[in-house]
Amino acid sequence: MGEFNAGNDRDAGVDDQIFSCLNPDSPKSFFLFAGAGSGKTRSLVNVLTRFKELYGEYFKLRRQKVAVITYTNAACDEIIHRLDYDMAFHVSTIHSFSWELISHLTSDIKAWLRINLTKEIAEIAIAQGKSKNLMNKTSVERARKIESKTRRLNSLPNILRFTYNPNGDNLTKDSLNHSEVIAITADFIENKHLMQDIVACRFPIILVDESQDTKKDLIDALFALQKRKSKIFSLGLFGDTMQRIYSDGKENLDKNLPTEWITPSKVMNHRSNKRIINLVNDIRKTVDNQIQVPRPEKQEGIVKFFISTRDANKAFIESEVAKKMAIATNDPLWSLSSNQVKMLILEHHMAARRMGFFEFFEPLYEQDKIKTGLLDGSNSTIGFFTRIILPLIKAHQDGDKFTLAKIVKSHSLLLQRNKLIESNDPSETLKLTNRACRDLCALWNGNQDPSLMQIVRNIEDSGLFPIPEALYPLASNNVSSIKSLNEEDEEISTDTTLKAWERALEVPFSQIVYYERYLSEKSNFGTHQGVKGLEYSRVMVIIDDEEAKGFLFSYDKLFGSRELSPGDQKNMDEGKETGIDRTKRLFYVACSRAKDSLAIVAYSDNPVTVKLNLLKYGWFKESEVEIINDKIA
Numbered sequence: 001m002g003e004f005n006a007g008n009d010r011d012a013g014v015d016d017q018i019f020s021c022l023n024p025d026s027p028k029s030f031f032l033f034a035g036a037g038s039g040k041t042r043s044l045v046n047v048l049t050r051f052k053e054l055y056g057e058y059f060k061l062r063r064q065k066v067a068v069i070t071y072t073n074a075a076c077d078e079i080i081h082r083l084d085y086d087m088a089f090h091v092s093t094i095h096s097f098s099w100e101l102i103s104h105l106t107s108d109i110k111a112w113l114r115i116n117l118t119k120e121i122a123e124i125a126i127a128q129g130k131s132k133n134l135m136n137k138t139s140v141e142r143a144r145k146i147e148s149k150t151r152r153l154n155s156l157p158n159i160l161r162f163t164y165n166p167n168g169d170n171l172t173k174d175s176l177n178h179s180e181v182i183a184i185t186a187d188f189i190e191n192k193h194l195m196q197d198i199v200a201c202r203f204p205i206i207l208v209d210e211s212q213d214t215k216k217d218l219i220d221a222l223f224a225l226q227k228r229k230s231k232i233f234s235l236g237l238f239g240d241t242m243q244r245i246y247s248d249g250k251e252n253l254d255k256n257l258p259t260e261w262i263t264p265s266k267v268m269n270h271r272s273n274k275r276i277i278n279l280v281n282d283i284r285k286t287v288d289n290q291i292q293v294p295r296p297e298k299q300e301g302i303v304k305f306f307i308s309t310r311d312a313n314k315a316f317i318e319s320e321v322a323k324k325m326a327i328a329t330n331d332p333l334w335s336l337s338s339n340q341v342k343m344l345i346l347e348h349h350m351a352a353r354r355m356g357f358f359e360f361f362e363p364l365y366e367q368d369k370i371k372t373g374l375l376d377g378s379n380s381t382i383g384f385f386t387r388i389i390l391p392l393i394k395a396h397q398d399g400d401k402f403t404l405a406k407i408v409k410s411h412s413l414l415l416q417r418n419k420l421i422e423s424n425d426p427s428e429t430l431k432l433t434n435r436a437c438r439d440l441c442a443l444w445n446g447n448q449d450p451s452l453m454q455i456v457r458n459i460e461d462s463g464l465f466p467i468p469e470a471l472y473p474l475a476s477n478n479v480s481s482i483k484s485l486n487e488e489d490e491e492i493s494t495d496t497t498l499k500a501w502e503r504a505l506e507v508p509f510s511q512i513v514y515y516e517r518y519l520s521e522k523s524n525f526g527t528h529q530g531v532k533g534l535e536y537s538r539v540m541v542i543i544d545d546e547e548a549k550g551f552l553f554s555y556d557k558l559f560g561s562r563e564l565s566p567g568d569q570k571n572m573d574e575g576k577e578t579g580i581d582r583t584k585r586l587f588y589v590a591c592s593r594a595k596d597s598l599a600i601v602a603y604s605d606n607p608v609t610v611k612l613n614l615l616k617y618g619w620f621k622e623s624e625v626e627i628i629n630d631k632i633a
């Protein structure tokens with residue numbers, strides 16, 4: 001090991017540079033700009049650990065904290081853990097950070113909403129004024145929007161306090177959505193002197209991880225704050241412009257930084273084997289020519305690109321690819337059953353299809369207000385199945401009476417304290433509960449796989465658990481009741497939500513089991529976007545534009561099997577960003593997650609063209625590209 005140390009520590013000075021920026025007596029701002037696997041997150045944690053030792057007590061005495069803004073909840077938890085839960089740090093996602101700053105400013109939020117809603121209504125009204133047919137779909141939708149926004153505007157005086165619960169099912173007039181929370185916070189930081197004083201005083205240092213994808217409004221507001229408070233405030237950005245994959249991140253973040261900012265950079269990639277670093281360097285070359293070097297002791301590693309037709313049996317192809325990788329790498333863990341291969345799909349529904357919960361997932365995913373909670377598991381209606389029914393049935397099947405009783409006791413309506421007190425005969429209540437529980441579990445008798453609807457109806461009949469409000473009209477077969485329940489809701493089409501639930505409830509319960517597995521750490525699947533910041537020994541990147549149904553990315557265009565549209569051509573001629581640029585960055589993120597070996601599987605209408613282009617780009621060698629079909633068994 002020793003002989004490599006000098007080389008491997010070549011970027012160590014960066015941590016010192018950053019640490020010196022955090023000196024409370026002479027704060028400086030910085031942007032650490034470095035490629036994948038170069039240790040940006042590691043630097044963040046290292047520097048803060050040093051900060052804790054030297055300035056931690058000083059900050060705590062002054063009731064000040066270093067704010068660290070992370071991109072995901074998972075990153076937030078990881079950093080909190082690595083900083084030993086120390087009180088000198090306030091680690092949070094951008095949304096909770098923002099909400100914490102503004103949540104108590106009810107009258108300011110009202111004023112902001114009043115101006116914003118009035119502006120939005122006026123804009124929609126102008127568009128509506130130009131409509132030739134007020135009965136067409138767009139005009140009807142516009143009229144509905146004007147109406148609901150006006151209702152919201154008129155209800156502002158009655159709001160006592162705003163709430164922010166982006167994942168809840170029941171949005172009401174006093175709730176703010178994701179983008180409002182960010183927009184309001186950015187506006188307050190940029191324009192309210194008192195807010196600037198409060199932020200700079202509470203958080204004299206704000207560090208932003210994955211800053212290239214952090215909402216540009218908020219980044220701009222933090223830049224403005226830094227400019228105004230430069231003597232007492234330090235802003236530190238960690239990021240990589242090549243890894244900007246969300247459209248709301250700030251473009252060219254590394255350009256036009258104030259001259260006094262420190263801009264350290266790193267050249268070593270500590271994560272990946274040499275061949276993988278070569279590949280990501282090549283992908284990057286056409287963008288900014290940032291070349292990384294591997295750790296000398298790293299192995300060569302294996303990269304392979306497999307191409308198949310879109311109509312191929314994908315399960316078969318992907319399992320064949322794993323087998324071929326096992327041989328090429330001499331690594332038996334390259335097997336889809338090993339749980340040791342990370343499969344990177346483009347959209348969640350590709351995982352839903354492969355893991356067997358597509359019919360449950362798809363209708364709910366189409367609903368904006370359900371989507372987030374579906375993806376992060378926080379939706380309370382889905383939680384009814386995943387957090388009550390699933391563990392209950394598992395306990396029943398395992399013969400674990402203790403756990404089963406515990407679940408029933410914590411969630412059952414029948415065993416509520418007041419019910420037991422009211423009851424003349426508590427033992428009868430207990431019997432009733434047991435019977436309800438037995439009847440529910442009987443739905444799984446003889447290996448049956450009941451539909452979610454059967455489960456809901458069974459529970460509705462027995463009263464064992466409270467039925468989630470969103471399902472109530474379906475459970476009771478009383479569709480009209482949902483209308484009155486949610487009549488007051490803002491901009492929510494209750495009908496479509498209800499239809500989505502109706503479709504989702506038709507599926508067998510096993511889809512909940514697979515869905516839960518996808519959400520849990522146990523899943524082999526992740527999206528190209530969602531694995532940002534993470535790393536895996538063996539990675540299989542799966543590419544199929546048609547299956548992904550996305551419009552922001554086009555691997556077919558990147559690999560030259562689909563013509564550029566006139567719009568792409570125009571953007572290209574004008575030097576503007578195209579879908580190809582975005583896709584290249586996404587490809588860079590996905591490939592750079594691999595530590596040891598990497599397989600890419602692309603489904604295309606034209607495998608031969610893809611192969612020729614890959615060789616032409618020089619990203620892969622002939623021996624690394626293989627056209628594969630499902631007739632080879």
Ligand SMILES: Nc1ncnc2c1ncn2[C@@H]1O[C@H](COP(=O)(O)OP(=O)(O)OP(=O)(O)O)[C@@H](O)[C@H]1O
Nearest residue numbers: 035036037038039040041042043270271532533534
């Ligand atoms: N100086 C170092 N010595 C040894 N290992 C390191 C060093 N720096 C980083 N690593 C390791 O390299 C891997 C990548 O580090 P890290 O996740 O911090 O990189 P990153 O720049 O944040 O990556 P990305 O932008 O791709 O998410 C991790 O396993 C980390 O522990």
